[in-house]
Amino acid sequence: MATLSDVARRAGVSPATASRVINGSSKPVTEELRERVLRAVAELQYVPNAHAQLLARSHRGAVGVIVHDVSDPYFSEITRGLQRVATDQGRLLMICNSYRDPERELEYVELLRGQQVAAIVLAGSGYHDADFTRLLNGKLAAYEATGGRVAVIGRHEHSGDAVMPDNRGGGELLGQELCRLGHEHIGVVAGPRVLTTTTDRLTGLRAALAEHGRELPEHRIRYADFDRDGGAEATAALLDAEPGLTAIAALNDSMAIGALALLRARAVPVPQQVSVFGFDDMPMARDVTPALTTIRLPLVEMGARAMALALDPGAASPRVESLAADLIRRDSSGPAPR
Amino acid sequence: MATLSDVARRAGVSPATASRVINGSSKPVTEELRERVLRAVAELQYVPNAHAQLLARSHRGAVGVIVHDVSDPYFSEITRGLQRVATDQGRLLMICNSYRDPERELEYVELLRGQQVAAIVLAGSGYHDADFTRLLNGKLAAYEATGGRVAVIGRHEHSGDAVMPDNRGGGELLGQELCRLGHEHIGVVAGPRVLTTTTDRLTGLRAALAEHGRELPEHRIRYADFDRDGGAEATAALLDAEPGLTAIAALNDSMAIGALALLRARAVPVPQQVSVFGFDDMPMARDVTPALTTIRLPLVEMGARAMALALDPGAASPRVESLAADLIRRDSSGPAPR
DNA sequence: ATCTGGCAGGAAAGCGCTTACCTGATCGTT
DNA sequence: AACGATCAGGTAAGCGCTTTCCTGCCAGAT
Numbered sequence: 001m002a003t004l005s006d007v008a009r010r011a012g013v014s015p016a017t018a019s020r021v022i023n024g025s026s027k028p029v030t031e032e033l034r035e036r037v038l039r040a041v042a043e044l045q046y047v048p049n050a051h052a053q054l055l056a057r058s059h060r061g062a063v064g065v066i067v068h069d070v071s072d073p074y075f076s077e078i079t080r081g082l083q084r085v086a087t088d089q090g091r092l093l094m095i096c097n098s099y100r101d102p103e104r105e106l107e108y109v110e111l112l113r114g115q116q117v118a119a120i121v122l123a124g125s126g127y128h129d130a131d132f133t134r135l136l137n138g139k140l141a142a143y144e145a146t147g148g149r150v151a152v153i154g155r156h157e158h159s160g161d162a163v164m165p166d167n168r169g170g171g172e173l174l175g176q177e178l179c180r181l182g183h184e185h186i187g188v189v190a191g192p193r194v195l196t197t198t199t200d201r202l203t204g205l206r207a208a209l210a211e212h213g214r215e216l217p218e219h220r221i222r223y224a225d226f227d228r229d230g231g232a233e234a235t236a237a238l239l240d241a242e243p244g245l246t247a248i249a250a251l252n253d254s255m256a257i258g259a260l261a262l263l264r265a266r267a268v269p270v271p272q273q274v275s276v277f278g279f280d281d282m283p284m285a286r287d288v289t290p291a292l293t294t295i296r297l298p299l300v301e302m303g304a305r306a307m308a309l310a311l312d313p314g315a316a317s318p319r320v321e322s323l324a325a326d327l328i329r330r331d332s333s334g335p336a337p338r
Numbered sequence: 339m340a341t342l343s344d345v346a347r348r349a350g351v352s353p354a355t356a357s358r359v360i361n362g363s364s365k366p367v368t369e370e371l372r373e374r375v376l377r378a379v380a381e382l383q384y385v386p387n388a389h390a391q392l393l394a395r396s397h398r399g400a401v402g403v404i405v406h407d408v409s410d411p412y413f414s415e416i417t418r419g420l421q422r423v424a425t426d427q428g429r430l431l432m433i434c435n436s437y438r439d440p441e442r443e444l445e446y447v448e449l450l451r452g453q454q455v456a457a458i459v460l461a462g463s464g465y466h467d468a469d470f471t472r473l474l475n476g477k478l479a480a481y482e483a484t485g486g487r488v489a490v491i492g493r494h495e496h497s498g499d500a501v502m503p504d505n506r507g508g509g510e511l512l513g514q515e516l517c518r519l520g521h522e523h524i525g526v527v528a529g530p531r532v533l534t535t536t537t538d539r540l541t542g543l544r545a546a547l548a549e550h551g552r553e554l555p556e557h558r559i560r561y562a563d564f565d566r567d568g569g570a571e572a573t574a575a576l577l578d579a580e581p582g583l584t585a586i587a588a589l590n591d592s593m594a595i596g597a598l599a600l601l602r603a604r605a606v607p608v609p610q611q612v613s614v615f616g617f618d619d620m621p622m623a624r625d626v627t628p629a630l631t632t633i634r635l636p637l638v639e640m641g642a643r644a645m646a647l648a649l650d651p652g653a654a655s656p657r658v659e660s661l662a663a664d665l666i667r668r669d670s671s672g673p674a675p676r
Numbered sequence: 677a678t679c680t681g682g683c684a685g686g687a688a689a690g691c692g693c694t695t696a697c698c699t700g701a702t703c704g705t706t
Numbered sequence: 707a708a709c710g711a712t713c714a715g716g717t718a719a720g721c722g723c724t725t726t727c728c729t730g731c732c733a734g735a736t
Contacts (some may be wrong), residue, residue, distance in 0.1 A: 052692035071414035289627030390722035
């Protein structure tokens with residue numbers, strides 16, 4: 001691997017001059033030397049060692065992102081927003097998948113800290129786990145203490161800058177719609193209990209139902225993995241226990257799609273016999289059949305805002321941006337059959 | 339940010355000892371000193387500077403991956419395979435999105451080279467562009483010359499290790515199925531012409547049709563973006579020009595899903611009036627309605643194999659692993675109406 | 677009591693860059 | 707004509723770590 005000294009030697013200049021030419025320093029260099037250096041660079045196919053540069057500059061370049069899983073559309077969308085803003089500012093993004101493992105999340109914070117990233121964005125639900133939360137906050141605080149910036153998406157537990165989708169409000173919207181359509185026998189297909197996203201959405205849903213004098217008994221809720229298969233599984237269990245359900249409210253779109261698949265397999269007409277509701281409005285929601293009624297969260301926007309917060313050294317006081325949820329009516333929901 | 343010297347000072351030892359304790363060197367250190375160092379690490383929340391480590395070790399840690407777009411399910415799946423193998427070997431993955439811009443692809447090769455990655459995996463279609471290919475191969479060669487490893491997925495233009503999905507064979511499978519079902523009026527919804535994936539699949543399709551004495555006139559092919567919207571757009575154009583089509587063959591699943599969406603919007607019954615075929619078999623294909631008939635490519639497997647090649651210094655001679663395509667019959671296709 | 681080996685720990689030389697500071701030449705000033 | 711200002715370019719000191727090599731100590735052997 002050619003080094004800067006190699007280039008300098010070949011061009012017959014000092015490493016300092018070579019460096020100045022290569023990354024356009026403010027110091028002027030004669031046209032002639034500049035050309036010699038550039039020629040040497042081309043001939044040697046020289047590429048600067050990024051680690052050496054970062055070390056020398058002690059410059060924080062990249063930005064770290066920790067998500068549950070980029071291949072999950074929910075996070076793909078958020079990531080798209082993060083990317084856009086980061087790229088606009090000429091920042092490299094390092095994406096880390098925690099696969100919903102708190103342990104791994106902790107490790108990644110360390111790793112990113114070691115990489116000297118300028119900021120860390122934590123996306124995705126937090127956990128109901130006080131020990132973990134304390135540990136994580138400790139690590140983040142240590143990072144921030146040395147000038148690192150942190151922004152989170154959808155986590156109450158962190159005290160700094162945050163973008164908060166209105167999960168509770170979305171749950172309420174969902175509950176209101178269920179009541180409006182006259183559903184009484186409602187099954188809820190939920191993500192893991194330990195995720196705050198699950199409980200927030202559930203809380204909103206419960207509140208709205210209560211307002212209309214309806215209850216949501218615990219046995220009507222099934223907790224499963226926050227993905228398609230988890231959705232199918234939970235729906236099956238729900239239906240087996242109570243065949244008379246008229247609505248399935250899934251707490252994210254992936255699960256809702258699993259629910260639709262299961263209902264289709266069992267030849268249950270949607271929405272004539274059972275209505276299905278999702279949450280998030282990921283792109284795929286419009287392409288399933290029937291197209292999914294869901295609570296939209298502005299995912300790309302969330303990502304973009306979070307990155308903007310993370311990169312803007314701005315206010316000392318933590319900034320929290322709340323983003324509202326919307327009900328999107330499509331074909332998978334209808335009035336309760338009577 | 340605490341440094342190793344800070345730790346050493348606090349523990350009352352030399353930096354050398356501190357370093358040895360922290361990353362478990364083979365050199366033995368007394369239990370007492372070890373404890374002092376670990377305590378200092380904890381107290382200072384010390385995290386080693388990864389750049390400095392890499393520089394000092396001149397150790398190549400991470401692996402670089404260049405894909406068109408991770409949020410595209412095709413690449414998500416491949417990436418999942420890449421991840422798995424890389425993680426198993428304790429390697430960090432750096433994922434770069436080229437967004438189908440050859441220019442950016444070139445830049446990323448440089449960037450990864452600068453990051454001293456141990457290997458670069460290039461996934462996604464190549465381009466019909468001799469200049470670009472030459473440039474890229476030059477850069478890759480320079481990288482390989484300094485000990486870097488390169489593996490590509492689905493690109494003929496590179497001469498080194500490669501995993502090749504059988505795009506042409508898949509196209510043939512598609513053509514045979516079309517003939518078997520008796521379709522005569524076939525529209526093709528294709529990706530950009532410059533992508534070799536597009537032309538490979540097309541070539542296979544053409545060959546199979548020709549074998550059955552059928553032709554595929556150029557005006558029955560529409561080229562558009564390789565995504566959902568491109569698919570919808572191309573399908574619309576095709577249908578407007580020739581209302582009598584009985585089959586739409588999309589060259590990837592995203593486009594096929596766009597086609598389905600458009601057909602639904604126009605109330606064209608699928609597959610009764612028009613059959614729709616996809617390509618890739620991304621997870622979503624089974625969840626659209628009607629479920630998509632498609633040519634399956636073992637995407638995760640492709641990723642895993644490519645990473646295995648990239649990380650195995652092995653053979654000097656380039657290894658090429660070919661992976662077969664399969665026809666998956668689902669509900670979006672049926673016999674041609676008469 | 678002296679010598680050798682072995683062994684824990686430290687000193688210091690880099691890894692490949694950047695950049696503050698210095699040098700020597702060139703120019704303009706009085 | 708002599709002096710300082712100006713400027714291109716070079717010198718060298720780090721950035722934070724790893725690792726080789728060396729030092730000084732002690733146990734065991736003679």
